[in-house]
Amino acid sequence: MxxxxxxxxxxxxxxxxxxxxxxxxxxxxxxxxxxxxxxxxxxxxxAPKHIIDKLIESAQKPKNHGYSASKGIYKLRLAICNWYERRYSVALDPEYEAVATMGSKEGYVHLVQAITNPGDVAIVPDPTYPIHSYAFILAGGSVQKMKLPFDENYEVDEEQFFKNLHQALNDAFPKPKYLVVNFPHNPSTATVTLDFYKELVKIAKKERFYILSDIAYADLTFDEYKTPSILQVDGAKDVAIESFTLSKSYNMAGWRVGFIVGNKKLVGALQKIKSWIDYGMFTPIQVAATVALNGPQDxxxxxxxxxxxxxxxxxxxxxxxxxxxxxxxxxxxxxxxxxxxxxxxxxxxxxxxxxxxxxxxxxxxxxxxxxxxxxxxxxxxxxxxxxxxxxxxxxxxxxxxxx
Ligand SMILES: Cc1ncc(COP(=O)(O)O)c(C=O)c1O
The missing domain is CATH 3.90.1150.10 (Aspartate Aminotransferase, domain 1)
Structure with a gap:
């Protein structure tokens, strides 16, 4: 029919x-x-036992069973900001620069829904975690792809990356508004240095596009490699947001907890769209996630x-x-x-x-x-x-x- x-x-x-x-x-x-x-x-x-215990304890409290806050309870947003401060010496305002999301995928898809006008172009390196490009397609935008260059050790060839990026900026019409980066990268495992982000932020400011950085695998690094954050770059908040998830670091994939931080305008757009779409994660999950981020990291x-x-x-x-x-x-x-x-x-x-x-x-x-x-x-x-x-x-x- x-x-x-x-x-x-x-x-x-x-x-x-x-x-x-x-x-x-x-x-x-x-x-x-x-x-x-x-x-x-x-x-x-x-998930680790102390996090599950907190979930159970919090679920016993009747007051935790109502609708929650769509952008995340204050304590969780504060824990998110403290995590960035401890780990990257990045200061964030829990009110305007952080949103707790139902996994980072939900946050990313809704952010892209909120910020994409019909026909907007985003540059997404290929290969890619599929939703990084299809979020824009679903939102009525389009994707300019560029090849992700990396060597036999899966280190991004940074010079070639910037060449490919400039080519993509030239090839795309209309002018791209967004670039998606995800390092350590799914699927290629490719990694970058902090210098890479310094250059990227410079280019973004000159060419006037926002950067959406996904560091879902930030904790899963080996052989002395440490994941840098784009927000460590001075002035990065002018042009970038970053997402992280508890799914991988804490085995909490089914719990659906993640977050997005950084640029106020983008974070504000996500907070607003979420306030129309959802009532926030179940409060006990948010309380347990707070404990995950603040608690022992062994x-x-x-x-x-x-x-x-x-x-x-x-x-x-x-x-x-x-x-x-x-x-x-x-x-x-x-x-x-x-x-x-x-x-x-x-x-x-x-x-x-x-x-x-x-x-x-x-x-x-x-x-x-x-x-x-x-x-x-x-x-x-x-x-x-x-x-x-x-x-x-x-x-x-x-x-x-x-x-
Ligand atoms: C690069 C990347 N980002 C985000 C996610 C989504 O994670 P979640 O929605 O569980 O936070 C995944 C999941 O596999 C991923 O590989």
């Missing part, structure tokens, strides 16, 4: 590339196969350590199985070039083969954009024993193609 009634926004969203791999995975599981699943970025452990170190060990086991065992991959410095992913003999078929077909023949599920790189082709993303969400099992399966699989 009503075939003539179209939903243009929904029609502009492509079929999820990952769905193809997912369907095969589910069918294999239904058939009783044991699939080792590296395909989702979904943390596999529980739980974060444990989680970081777990990913680092898994990364080491994966790189080492896959290498012995015949698949050489460079070590990422950050995130909960490994961004792996597909083995040479499969370059012809591309990342989607390779992922399907790996799933059906080696019983290992990964995400095809092409799902993250055209420059993700020839790579797959391996999420470090299976334990070390399962990673070693995957390596054994892959060894047999590769042998079949190499002998």
């Amino acid at each position: 009503f075939d003539e009634i179209r939903f243009n926004k929904i029609d502009r969203l492509p079929k999820y590339v990952f769905a193809a791999v997912n369907e095969i995975k589910m069918a294999a599981r239904r058939a009783g196969e044991d699939i080792i699943d590296f395909s989702m970025g979904n943390p596999d452990g529980p 739980c974060v170190e444990e989680i970081r350590n777990k990913y680092e060990k898994r990364r080491d086991v994966l790189i080492d065992s896959f290498s012995r199985a015949g698949w050489q991959i460079s070590k990422p410095k950050a995130t909960m992913f490994v961004w792996a070039k597909i083995p040479k003999e499969f370059e012809q078929i591309g990342s989607l077909e390779f992922s399907k083969k790996l799933l059906t023949e080696a019983k290992v599920a990964v995400s095809p790189g092409v799902g993250f954009g055209e420059y993700g082709e020839n790579y797959v993303r391996i999420a470090l969400i299976e334990n070390e024993k399962r990673i070693r099992q995957a390596a054994r399966n892959i060894k047999k699989f590769l042998k079949n193609y190499r002998s």
Whole structure:
């Protein structure tokens, strides 16, 4: 019925590339196969006990069961600002420069809804976490992509990045209003230095665009690498906001807690749109999130350590199985070039083969954009024993193609 009634926004969203791999995975599981699943970025452990205890305690209080504050309770916004002060020596005003969000994805999508006029252009590096570009499509804007350049150690080639950025600024019409950056990067794991942000802020001020920075993986860094914040740059608040999430650092993905801080005009727009759309997270979740940010951080170190060990086991065992991959410095992913003999078929077909023949599920790189082709993303969400099992399966699989 009503075939003539179209939903243009929904029609502009492509079929999820990952769905193809997912369907095969589910069918294999239904058939009783044991699939080792590296395909989702979904943390596999529980939230730390002291945070859960606080949630329970707070949920016992009747006064906490009503509508909450859409921009987040004051105590949580204060904890967010203190987190920035402690970690980056960045001073933020909890009233005007911070919003608590239902996960950083909700915050980002609603921010983009609030600030995008029809036809507005945002520059988004490719490959990308899909919603970074599709938020603009959903909001009636459009995306100018630019290739994300990085070396074999997944360090962004900063000079080339700025060249690509200038090219994108020249190519786009109308003039881009926004640039999205996400370092450490999903899916490529690419990292940047603070100098990169200094230059970026300079360019943004000259070319007059805002920067939306996502540091979801800020805590998941290895080998001495530390995540810089764009807000550490003097005057960055004039042109930038930054988002963070408790999903990864505290294993709280299902709780849906994140935040966005920085530029008053953008933060104000998000606060306003949220005040129309939602009544805030359940107060006990906000109270527990406050405890997460203010409390002991050894739980974060444990989680970081777990990913680092898994990364080491994966790189080492896959290498012995015949698949050489460079070590990422950050995130909960490994961004792996597909083995040479499969370059012809591309990342989607390779992922399907790996799933059906080696019983290992990964995400095809092409799902993250055209420059993700020839790579797959391996999420470090299976334990070390399962990673070693995957390596054994892959060894047999590769042998079949190499002998
Ligand atoms: C780069 C990046 N940003 C944001 C998110 C969303 O996190 P959440 O909405 O759970 O805060 C993810 C989740 O995988 C991510 O990879």
